[in-house]
Structure formats: structure tokens, C-alpha cells
Amino acid sequence: MEHKLSIYNTLSRKKEEFVPLHANKVGMYVCGPTVYGDGHLGHARPAITFDILFRYLTHIGYKVRYVRNITDVGHLENDADSGEDKVAKKARLDEVEPMEVVQYYVNRYHKAMEMLNILPPSIEPHASGHIMEQIDFVQKILDAGFAYVSEGSVYFDVEKYNLKHNYGKLSGRNVEDMLETTRELDGQSEKRRSVDFALWKKASPEHIMRWKAPWSLGFPGWHLECSAMGTKYLGEQFDIHGGGMDLMFPHHECEIAQSTAALGKETVKYWMHNNMITINGQKMGKSLGNFITLEEFFTGNHPLLTQAFSPMTVRFFILQAHYRSTVDFSSAALEASEKGLSRLMEGYARLQKLAASATSSVETAGLRDKCEEAMSDDLNTPIVISYLFDALKAINLVHDGKETISSADLGELKAVFSLFIEDLLGLKAENEAGSGNEAYKKAIDLLLNMRLEAKQNKDWATSDKIRNELTALGFEIKDTKDGFEWKI
């Protein structure tokens, strides 16, 4: 059964049925990372959220072009005084080439994304590789009369734009209020109004990353790259633009203004924003210095972490909350997710070995439909997961011989689990130490077979000794009807 996909559009502040601009094709743009530091849990959230959307859109039959940018220029570090961008600053400190810093962190970002089983986007454009497109974009805005040049820099004229269009429609602001509240801060600026924002910025002498433009030797403004690259790869109008909620204002608001000013029309149909990850109720973020990098999660090397958490645990943890809710981080919450995930994945492995009977005593019909329905309802992954846990119960009961399943139902259940767990939620089994080492596995089997013999002779002392010592080494031993199972 087909369910219509509905997604929450920040522009209208409600769920809307998703209707693509072009039949069967979807264009989707997501704000990617600024590569001047290691990725943290906050970066994982949009990456995972829009990975789910990418996978789901593909699953329901769309051909999706997914663009996720790399920000490696612009984004001023401090207020107007320095005019130096983040990447340049870091590079000077480290005494390396700016692009070397970019490459280093891009590599690390890709590595982390791969570990989290996030599919690569269709196109991953760098802002630094699209300076010409950005200069053209600035020129279009100037030509349209919505920008002005001031001492080598170009600024967007928000007040003028707002006379014809609605600046603030995305974030619910109005320009008059903003001028009221910020007027006092507006000193001897090159800007006419405090609300105006830079499209092109003249580089200060010490600024390393600079490009030649009609107005000055400089660099593009903070928000321009997304407008320029989005339209370049997805067209003047495309379906979905995503990113974190913190980007709603000013970043996305400015994007709307830029694109509307340059092209004379709305570019994006659906704006989607994932919520923040909090830590003790407060946002986890770079500027707050309370973030935990992904690498620290994977190694457990952070004061707030009681242990290491695998990439799949992190992914599962994030998927257990709806993307529009904040999710509060704690080591205890991660531990709970780890156990839940492990139970789910064991059940999934168990499902593959289940024996079919003539008839089913468990009810598994409708699972696919319910899961599809939850996914199509604004990507409600927590509900999908809850249904999978319901089905897990049936799997375990059949495994224990307390219930039966027909081969048709078994086949369907396998297909549904495979589809949702692997293809859509993107969860995969994580084989830890020892995978692939046959000799090692056989040695453990040998020990456990000796224990089995001891058990048959009712030599509990020997049998418990083997089990206890293996347990102490980190193995988990389970006795089964006709033998044993183990894992580490």
C-alpha cells in the first residue's frame, strides 16, 4: 500500500504532502560542515536525518540528487573588526596551507560519516571551488537593485528587499523590530543598516584566502555559497533544503532573500530543519565548548562518557528520537540505546535462522504497512523502531519454539526487516574483535566444547570455571538446547 509522504515545512510551520516539482525527481540541498574542526555529535544529527530522507525518497521511487556542501571559505570568525575567516585563522595558527586544513578535516569528516553508515551525497561541492558562481550571483543581486557596494564590499539591502518581499518569513521576524533592537549597536559601519549582510567582503591585508572580484580582492559572504551552489546543481527552483535549526536565522533567511532577489522567485519549496542535541538541557555546540567529537564517542575518550559507543549505537540513539525534537545526551541514554540496538540486531540475525512451519501462530502481517506509514509521516523513525521491537518479540517466541511461523510470513518478515533495518534506517551489524579469524573462533569453540563435556558429566566446577573466566575476558556465553552460543 502506498502512503503519501508528508514532511514538515518550516515555511508553513505544518506538515505538508510532499509533491515534487518534477515527476519522479527530487532535488535536495543540505548545509554541510564548516571544515575547521572535528565533527561532533551535533554534526551527526543532520547528516543522519537527511540520510534517512535520502534513503526513503529513493525507496519510494524518486531519483534523488542530493547536494551537501563543504564550507571552506567565508563565515567570519569575529565581528567586523578582523574580517578574517575561520579557515584562514586556523591555518595561520597551524602554519599550514588553508587548503591543507580543509583537506585534513574533510577526510576526517568523510571517515566519520562512513562509520555512521551515512550514504555519500550525489554532489559535495566546496565553496572555494565555486567562487565564480558566487561572484555572478552577487552581480545578479546588484543588477536587480537589492545590493550596494561600500568600500570594496557588497552588502544586501534588507530594507529595500523587504519593501517588495518578506524578509523574515522563515524565522518569523520582521525587519522593523530588528532595526529597533539593534540600532544602538550600529556604529561606523560600511553597512547602511545593521540588518544588511555581506555578499562580498574585501579582504584585510592579513587575510590569506582571497579572490579577485569586480569590487575588490576578497571573499564571498557568509550565506552566498548555498544560494549559488544550490541553484547551480539543482536549478533555480528545487524541492528540499535542509539543515540544523540554528541555521534558520540568519543563514537560511538570507539564502531566501538572496535567491529571491537574484532570480525573482522562490527557490526552495520545502524547508526542513532538524533540532539540536542538548547536553544537560543545553545545546551541544562548538561555541559553547561542550561538544563531544565523534571520534571521542567511538573511543570513549571523554570525561562525560563512561565507555566507548559504536557508530551504530550513536546512529540508533539519534533515530530513537524524532528529528524535530531535541534529544538530550547522556551516557546512560547511550547505554540504553546500545542494549536496545544489540537486542534488535541479535533478533535480526536470529530471524535468518528461523525454521518455518505449516502455519503461523504469530501475527506479522501489516508490519510493512505500519512501518511505511510511520516513515511517510515526516520520517517518524522512533515509531518504526517501536514496531520492529514488537515484531522482535514474535521472532524470539518462534525461536524459542513457543510460536510458529509459515514460510510465507517468514519470508515477508525477513524482507521487511532487511528493508527497514538495513536499507532505510541504515543500521548494520558491527562485528567487533576477532571477526574473520577462524583459528581464534575455533579455539573458543574448543574451550566451550570441553565445557559442554564437563556439563554432561555434571562437573559444574570445571564448566563454571570456563564460563566465568571467559566472561571475565569479555565473552558472553549462552547455553542453548543443544549446545552454546558466544560472542564478545
Added chain:
RNA sequence: GGUUCGUUGGCCGAGUGGCUAGGCACCGGUCUGCAAAACCGAUUACGGCGGUUCGAAUCCGCCACGAACCUCCA
């Protein structure tokens, strides 16, 4: 101050008018030589006060508390 959003059981976290998601923890039971795992069962909820309604965690109003954005941020 402005804008937006939130407050659910021991913890995490779904749910938008009636049918009390799910996970983790805890307790009791089944199974087991004992465990582990699995299964069965029990318990604990909707910030406060009013209103609408036959009926509200869910709609409306007020209050309290918290968060995000208004400056780079996922």
C-alpha cells in the same frame, strides 16, 4: 526585550480529542545444574490553574519553568 519551541512514568523518548508507543532500569514468574539470553506478568505519566467537550496528555486562555535563535554554529 523580540521571535520560535518545549515541559510525558526511575531515565530516554513517541503520541494531537476516547482504543493508555517503544527502549533502558527495577520487581515477580517461566526456562536452566546455576547463570546468561529469551518469554510472560506487575508497577510508575502526561508542569500548574481555569475553559470548551459526553469525554483532553492531546483544543483554547492564563501562569510557572526551561531551551533555541536574534553574533559563527548542525
